[in-house]
Amino acid sequence: MFEPVTIKDIAKALGLSTSTVSRALRDTHEISVATKKMVLDYAKEIGYQPNPIALSLKERRSKSIGVVVSEVANSYFSQAINGIESIAYDRGYHVIISQTHESYDREVVNVQHLASRSVDGLLVSLSSQTNDISHLKQLHDKGLPMVFFDRVAEEINTHKVIANNEKGAYEATAHLIRSGYKRIAHLTSSSQLSISIERLSGYEAALNDHGLTVNANYIKHCPHGGMIYEETESKIKELLALDEKPDAIFVAGDRLSTGCLSVFKNLNISVPGDMAIAGFSNSDVLDLFNPSLTSVRQPAFEIGKLATQMLIQLIEAKYPVEEFEKKVLDTELFVRHA
Template identity: 65%
Template sequence: MFKPVTIKDIAKALNLSTSTVSRALRGGYEISEETKRIVLDYAEKINFQRNPIALSLKERRSYSIGVVVCEVANQFFSQAIDGIESIAYSKGYHVIISQTHDKYNREVINTEHLAHRSVDGLLISLSAETKDYSHLVKLHQQGLPIVFFDRILDSIQTHKVTSNNFKGAFNATEYLIESGCKRIAHLANAAQLSITSERQSGYEEALKKHNIEIKPELIRYCQHGGSNVQEVEEAVRYFLDMDEKPDAIFVASDRLSTGCLAALKKYNKTEDLLIAGFSNSDVVELLKPSLSAVRQPAFEMGRKAAEMLISLIESKYPVEEFETAILETTFKKND
């Protein structure tokens, strides 16, 4: 009959107390690094798995965290999830992932479902359609630890992780200007998202630096974040039908970048436009026109967000000071 290894078995084998082994497996701060290493190495050697049911009953925790993103297939979010999992699993937490497909109602349903499944905390990147945040405010007020990443919400006091959207957008726009472009269109995400205003500010500041007039008619918002193909195609078509056409487009998100390139190919306008935008996908390098890409440190953002959330979950006292971490982007020219 199968009999799983217990914490008592490890304690006996290593001549330690069960409480010391338990704390070491949890990464408790009161246990020395040397003792943690000995316990974790032995646990890995014997393929020890903690009993999640017993843990949840004893500690009133599920040892699971919920993750809400717009789309797992999005390269940025898949990389961020890898980062989240790398921290969560090392700390003994399971990860439950759900997708909103950038729809507000999906976000509401998914967050409430995860809360009812008794996750210990929630990592969330807001959907493009979300303008009413009451579902998140309610969960936060009820005591559920929440950490925002990438698309953050200023009105809820908690930890947040994002990238330097302003600088990334500035660098991309300045590259287009230095490449000889003077009439640069901006294909933006949903207007209410934090990343939208930050990236638009970077775009506008680059224009100002080079004494290029900011023209509102050259900015188009996609309220569905790129999930509605027709909306993206209409925005691109709008630029192409202008009497004085743009000579470049700065695109403000991963999904919009691929949608923009697909629309340009559909309308056979792939030779006379320079494109720069946010994208963590390597596929865009193979497309025509090629995309000079602002890349976010997605994996690191995921790791940081998970560390923040677990620190909230495991804090023995109410947390009153919160951090907004801003990680640097990189820019890859595709000349």
């Protein structure tokens, strides 16, 4: 069943050699127009489709790029993926998506799998549990083109595309301060993630610039980045148990923001009455949330596009690229129920 027609079948049927058929199909100049037409017509008639597997073997490239994200069920990533695809398909590249579900082990497995499937390059956003990046460094050292986006590994010298996390965090925190809140906590993902570091930095800068002090007790990390409800809940309860209970929280992640709202709803704590919240999120239904969430939105689609353009540039570079750049795109602050 399912016998695809090959170049050999055409050659045999037409009494030609495979080389001639191949050349005719690729429209080489050294084939007569008559032969060319004959081959093309017959190929179309029997529905010839070139076998990309054979091509990949010969050319040693698969015309596909691997994407490593934590979850596709995350507005930020699904929008970034749309950006990635918009460029990739135009340039003739196939996109293979893999999810880490914020697990380091799954990240390692997925990366190995993609590499062994001969992807021509990798677009990576690290899992929240990833500390050791040797699985990526090893491939990068071997020459596999790689571009990081969102959660980047500073130790690997390659292109990076990120949002201006520090500025976004600054603006969100400053907004809370301007709204009159003084005890602003910070709920974030794993401490080693680049986005966590940058957002924490923006949060601290905003506090400092407005004459508020940074309270270490107000900063809580959720290593699973909001994937586990109980984790988020327990961190929030820790905040609520403090003597000087915070009156607002700046949340540093999409899943974390919605998780946060869920927790407060379940604890019957009124937002923003008892506790104000502002957070990073790319969800497009935030307006429907009760209460709606003041959010920092990242240009996810654009980030995906840019990262892909840079990756393809690396892949198709004639000579090894030595100069790498980090692109930083501005976020947008959406103030809701001001």
